[in-house]
Structure formats: structure tokens, C-alpha cells
Amino acid sequence: MIDKIINKETKKTIFYTLGMFFIFSLAFFVITLVIQINTDMAEKDEIMTQEKQLVDVEKTIITNKVDRLATDLLYVTDALELGDNSRSDYSTVADHWLAFSNRKIIYDQIRFIDVDGNEVIRVNYTDTGATLADSDDLQNRADRYYFTEAIGLEKDQIYFSKLDLNMENDKIEQPIKPMIRLATPYFGPRGQLEGIVVLNYSADDMLSQVEKIASTSRGQIFMLNADGYWLYNSADTSKAWSFMDENRLDESFKNDFPDIWQSIETEKNGAQISDTGIFNYTNILTADELELDSNHSLVLGMGDWTIVSYIPTDTAEGKLLTASLFDTVLLVLKDNLFAYFLIFALALFLGALLTINKVKNDEIKYFSEYDAMTGIFNRRTGFEKLTQLYKSTEKNKSEISVCFIDINGLKDVNDYLGHDVGDELILTITTGIKNNIRENDFVARLGGDEFLIIFEGLDEDGAEVVWQRIVQDFEQINDTENRRYLISASHGIETFSGGSNEYIDTIINQADEKMYREKKIIKKDLKIIRDFKPGDETGPLPQA
Incomplete structure (x- = not known):
């Protein structure tokens, strides 16, 4: 039992x-x-988000590049028009073109071709600089596709050719030269068609930018032409330009991934997961998306290009x-x-x-209150803190000063020196503010280049004293550090008391208006980007 x-x-x-x-x-x-x-x-x-953003960035880079190329073509055409004296003397034009070619260093040739296809002026650029072709070296280009397609354009139309490799004597030039040709008709002083102006753009410049962005991809980046051939392949550079070789016409993205190519032709942009991998893609340089300005139009001779992000299924990301x-x-x-x-x-x-x-919650709470880049309060938290301070001072009616700040020339710094330098400027401004305000003051970032300082218990004069300390810090950096830009900010201060019954939005708007008035005065004589030294690639930049 x-x-x-x-x-x-x-x-x-x-x-x-x-x-x-x-x-x-x-x-x-x-x-x-x-x-x-x-x-x-x-x-x-x-x-998926990173890869989508990456192809979008590639699209933006190429679109902006095309816009700048078209602007350069219009410039050299204007130079031709200004130097055309109707006596076949183009020496002034040649001088302008030589200087332009040496400055840009991205144009293999700049040419004026008459209506019969004869080269009238040709500026060649090599590693040793720009040179003017002798008259004996000028050739007839009437049989070239870019001439036949551009000569019939209307005034203010710009032809943009396909991207291919430069040919010499019916053979691919070695080392290879990826080339895009831009052309526009030229009408002489009497308004008659006299020929076309052609820029031979060395596309290595553009492809190097594509390659730089592609290096951040979790997979592979392709740039395809309208026929599904590789113009750029980050994983295997030997696959590019196969359409230039009759023996390699079967080597294409279209043949390797026919289902994906069909989707690209149909949908233009999107994402797709197949047995071979994960694809994010978008068309670029589409005729219905690319607009130069209201006075000029682009005629695309190459069809749509496509940027593709490809993650193979046999990679860790692909398996995931x-x-x-x-x-x-x-x-x-x-x-x-x-x-x-x-x-x-x-x-x-x-x-x-x-x-x-707990860590995740703390992280979420942090990013909901602080600006991720600068570590200061974000817009929402800044307004909440100001509202709390306003309510706490209603009884004692102590003064509060609001300083509205806007960074001068941030857009120019981003455009000409890059967003990394623009971020450096923002962080420098933020550090200067934090180092000079009092312990009970606080600063918030309202937007990209706008900040708000809240001074508790200071009137406008006292706040201005603090602001001048901040400005002195900026000026010291400008004087002692060899930065490519000047640190400058406009400000406006408005003071109110806790019992004034004024609306906070109204007070901030008043400070904003003062800042704007100061900014208009400062910008008259302000040059944010410092002049480059002689020999710099891009040359002096415009004033802010």
C-alpha cells in the first residue's frame, strides 16, 4: 500500500x-x-526603408546633375551668342570656352557645329587642361546621332543623349569614357539657325557620385538604361556597358531578372520580393518628371533610366x-x-x-523630447517648457525673455559644402548657445535652422548681453578656425511678464519678426561661404 x-x-x-x-x-x-x-x-x-531612401537619393543626385548640365549648356551657348560678330571670328568665344572648360573639368569637349555638320569650334579637355583644336583637326559630324537629333530642335530646347561609351574609329576608346552629349540649336544674330552647341559630358563624374551613395547599401545598386542594360553595377563592374559589344548583348538585367524588369516597365517605381532577391527600384530622368524651367525644355534621347537596389536571397539580409x-x-x-x-x-x-x-521606453521618451542631432529640446518640448514657465510665473509676474534665432546661410553651406558641413554648422551654433546661457535657461530647436532660447527672469537688455556672449564665441571661431564658412545667426528678443496675459504664439511671432528684420540687414553684406583658394575645383561661390 x-x-x-x-x-x-x-x-x-x-x-x-x-x-x-x-x-x-x-x-x-x-x-x-x-x-x-x-x-x-x-x-x-x-x-526596406533604407534601400528605398537610397534609390530616391540616387534619383535626386542624377536629376540635380542633369539640371546643372543643362544650365552649363545654356551658359556656353550664351557665350557663343555674345561673341558672335557675324565675321566668323570666334576668338572671344574660344577664350570663354577654354576658361569654362578648365573651371568645370567635367566636359571632354565643347563644340559649335554648323548646319552642315562641320565643327567650327572645338575645345578639348585632357588631364593637362583645355586646348583649342586646330582648324585642320576639325571634323564633320553630320552622321552622328546627336547631330541629327539636335539640329531639328526648336529654340530653347535641349537635347540630352543616351549614356554610352565614347567611340573612336568605330571602336570603344580605351580606357573607357562614359559619355553624355547635350546639345541645343544656335540661332545667330539674324535669327537664322546656324548650327548646334554640344557638350560632351564625362559621366565618370556622375557615376562616381552614384558609387559613393551605393556604398551605403545593404545589397547591390544597379543603374539601368531604358533597354535593361547595366550602366552601373556595384557588385560586378564588368557587367556594365555590355550593350556596346555585339558579343555581349545577352548580358543584361532584363535577361537575368525578366519578371522584375517587366514590373519595372509597368510600375516605374516600387518594391518586389522574388525567388532571386528583394528589389527596390525607381525610374529616373523620366520625361514627365524632369523640368528645367519655364523657358526651356529637355528632349531626352535615352529613354528612362532606372536605379535598382538588389538584395540577393543568399545573403543574411536576403534570408531575413x-x-x-x-x-x-x-x-x-x-x-x-x-x-x-x-x-x-x-x-x-x-x-x-x-x-x-525599459531601455526601449526610455529611448522613445528621449527622442520624443529631444532633438536627436543636437541633444537639445525639440519644438514640442520647448513649447511645453515655455508654457509651464509662463504658468509658474503668473503669480510673481517675473519677466521672461524669448530669443528667436535663425542660422544665416545654412542652405548655402548645405548646397556648396555638403550636408555634413551643414550639420557641423548647426552643432557649432547649438554648442555656442549652451555654453553661454545660464543654468536655468534652456534652448529648443524649432526646425532645421531655427532655435528658441528662453531666459527666465531676464529682461530684453539682459538677454541681449547673453546673446552678445554667444556671438563673440561665433566670431572667435570665425577668426581662429580655418573653416570654409562663416558662423552667423540672426536673432530677435521679446520680453513679457508672467501676468501679462499675452499669448505665447504672439510673443514668439514678435521675436521672429525682429529676427527677420535683423536678418535682412545682415544679409546685405554677409558672405557665408569663404572664397576658395586659387586652383580649387569649384571656384568662388555666391554670396548668401
């Missing part, structure tokens, strides 16, 4: 143990599975993006097998989960 009771209790203990083990193991499994799925989803979203729920379950079981034999590990896991959850 005792043996039966012992056996019964032993069985019950085993049953309870197995039951508890099953319950805790199941709970642990469900929790780990949910975490894995959420982590995978977040990483998938991050990868294509994983099924069954794959995730197997991964969770494999990674946590030892934990199922240790119930105590469940408690450790829960503690870790709470810690992770």
Missing part, C-alpha cells in the same frame, strides 16, 4: 513537473517567438527578408534549446525582457 501511495505521489509529482515545464516552456517559447518576429519586422522595415514563419520558429527553437531544460532561465529571460523594455 505504501508502495502504491509512493508510486501515486511520484506520478503526480512527475505529472505536475511535466505540466509546469510545459506551461513555462510554452510561455517562454511564445515570448521569444514574438520578440523574434518583432525584431525581424523592425529590421525588415529598416532595411524572405524568411517564413516556419523558418522563424525553427530559429527560435534552435537558439533557445538549452533554456527549455532550465526553468530558472525563464526568470532570467523575464528580467532581461523587462530591462530591454
Whole structure:
């Protein structure tokens, strides 16, 4: 009997143990599975978002490049018109073109071709600089596609050719020269068509920018022409330009990924997951998207280009993006097998989960209150702090000063020196403010180049004293550090008391108006970008 009771209790203990083990193991499994799925989803979203943003950035870079190329073509055409004396003396034009070619260093040739296809002026650029071709070296280009397609254009139309490799004597020039030709008709002083102006743009300049952005991709970046051939392939450069070789016409993105190419031709932009990988793509230089200005129009001779981000399925990112729920379950079981034999590990896991959850909540709270780049209050938090301060001072009617600040020339710094330098300017401004305000003052970032300082217990004169300390810091940096730009900011200060019953928005708007008036005065004589030294590639830049 005792043996039966012992056996019964032993069985019950085993049953309870197995039951508890099953319950805790199941709970642990469900929790780990949910975490894995959420982590995978977040990483998938991050990868897909990053790749989409990357192809969009590539599109913007190329579109902006085309805009600048068209502007350069109009410039050299204007130079031809100004130097045309109707006596076939183009020496002044040649001088302008030589200087322009040496300054830009991206144009292999600048030419004026008459209506019969004869080169009248040709400026060549090599590593040693720009030279003017001798009259004996000028050639007839009437049979070239860019001449036949551009000579019939209307005034103020600009022809933009396909991107291909330069040919000499029906052979690909070595080393290869990716080339785009821009052309526009030239009408002489009497309004008659006299020929076309042609720029041979060395597209290595553009492709190097594409390559720089492509280096940040989690996969591979392709640039395709309208026929589905590679113009750029970050993974295998040998695949590019196969359309220039009759023996390699089968080597194309269109043939390697026919289903994806069909989607690209149909949808123009989007994302797709297939058995071969994950694709994000967008068309660039489409005729319906690219506009120069109201007075000129582009005639695209190359069809649409396409930027493609490709993540193969055999990579870690590709496996993550294509994983099924069954794959995730197997991964969770494999990674946590030892934990199922240790119930105590469940408690450790829960503690870790709470810690992770707390860190995530703190991170969310931080980014909801602070500007991620500068570490100061963001717009929403700044207004909340100001409102709280306003309410707390209603009884004692102490003064509060609001200083509205706008960075001068941030757009010029971003445009001409790059956004990394623009970020440096923003951080310098922020640091100067934080180092000079009092402990009970605070600063908030309202937007890209706008900031707000709140001075508790200071009138306008006192706030101005603090602002002048900040300005002195900026001036010291301008005098002692050899930066490519000047640090400058406009400000406007408005003071009110806690019991004034004024609206905060009204007060800030008044400070904004004062800032704007100061900015108009400062910008008259302000040159944010410092002059370049002789020999710099881009030359002096315009005033802010």
C-alpha cells in the first residue's frame, strides 16, 4: 500500500513537473517567438526603408546633375551668342570656352557645329587642361546621332543623349569614357539657325557620385538604361556597358531578372520580393518628371533610366527578408534549446525582457523630447517648457525673455559644402548657445535652422548681453578656425511678464519678426561661404 501511495505521489509529482515545464516552456517559447518576429519586422522595415531612401537619393543626385548640365549648356551657348560678330571670328568665344572648360573639368569637349555638320569650334579637355583644336583637326559630324537629333530642335530646347561609351574609329576608346552629349540649336544674330552647341559630358563624374551613395547599401545598386542594360553595377563592374559589344548583348538585367524588369516597365517605381532577391527600384530622368524651367525644355534621347537596389536571397539580409514563419520558429527553437531544460532561465529571460523594455521606453521618451542631432529640446518640448514657465510665473509676474534665432546661410553651406558641413554648422551654433546661457535657461530647436532660447527672469537688455556672449564665441571661431564658412545667426528678443496675459504664439511671432528684420540687414553684406583658394575645383561661390 505504501508502495502504491509512493508510486501515486511520484506520478503526480512527475505529472505536475511535466505540466509546469510545459506551461513555462510554452510561455517562454511564445515570448521569444514574438520578440523574434518583432525584431525581424523592425529590421525588415529598416532595411526596406533604407534601400528605398537610397534609390530616391540616387534619383535626386542624377536629376540635380542633369539640371546643372543643362544650365552649363545654356551658359556656353550664351557665350557663343555674345561673341558672335557675324565675321566668323570666334576668338572671344574660344577664350570663354577654354576658361569654362578648365573651371568645370567635367566636359571632354565643347563644340559649335554648323548646319552642315562641320565643327567650327572645338575645345578639348585632357588631364593637362583645355586646348583649342586646330582648324585642320576639325571634323564633320553630320552622321552622328546627336547631330541629327539636335539640329531639328526648336529654340530653347535641349537635347540630352543616351549614356554610352565614347567611340573612336568605330571602336570603344580605351580606357573607357562614359559619355553624355547635350546639345541645343544656335540661332545667330539674324535669327537664322546656324548650327548646334554640344557638350560632351564625362559621366565618370556622375557615376562616381552614384558609387559613393551605393556604398551605403545593404545589397547591390544597379543603374539601368531604358533597354535593361547595366550602366552601373556595384557588385560586378564588368557587367556594365555590355550593350556596346555585339558579343555581349545577352548580358543584361532584363535577361537575368525578366519578371522584375517587366514590373519595372509597368510600375516605374516600387518594391518586389522574388525567388532571386528583394528589389527596390525607381525610374529616373523620366520625361514627365524632369523640368528645367519655364523657358526651356529637355528632349531626352535615352529613354528612362532606372536605379535598382538588389538584395540577393543568399545573403543574411536576403534570408531575413524572405524568411517564413516556419523558418522563424525553427530559429527560435534552435537558439533557445538549452533554456527549455532550465526553468530558472525563464526568470532570467523575464528580467532581461523587462530591462530591454525599459531601455526601449526610455529611448522613445528621449527622442520624443529631444532633438536627436543636437541633444537639445525639440519644438514640442520647448513649447511645453515655455508654457509651464509662463504658468509658474503668473503669480510673481517675473519677466521672461524669448530669443528667436535663425542660422544665416545654412542652405548655402548645405548646397556648396555638403550636408555634413551643414550639420557641423548647426552643432557649432547649438554648442555656442549652451555654453553661454545660464543654468536655468534652456534652448529648443524649432526646425532645421531655427532655435528658441528662453531666459527666465531676464529682461530684453539682459538677454541681449547673453546673446552678445554667444556671438563673440561665433566670431572667435570665425577668426581662429580655418573653416570654409562663416558662423552667423540672426536673432530677435521679446520680453513679457508672467501676468501679462499675452499669448505665447504672439510673443514668439514678435521675436521672429525682429529676427527677420535683423536678418535682412545682415544679409546685405554677409558672405557665408569663404572664397576658395586659387586652383580649387569649384571656384568662388555666391554670396548668401
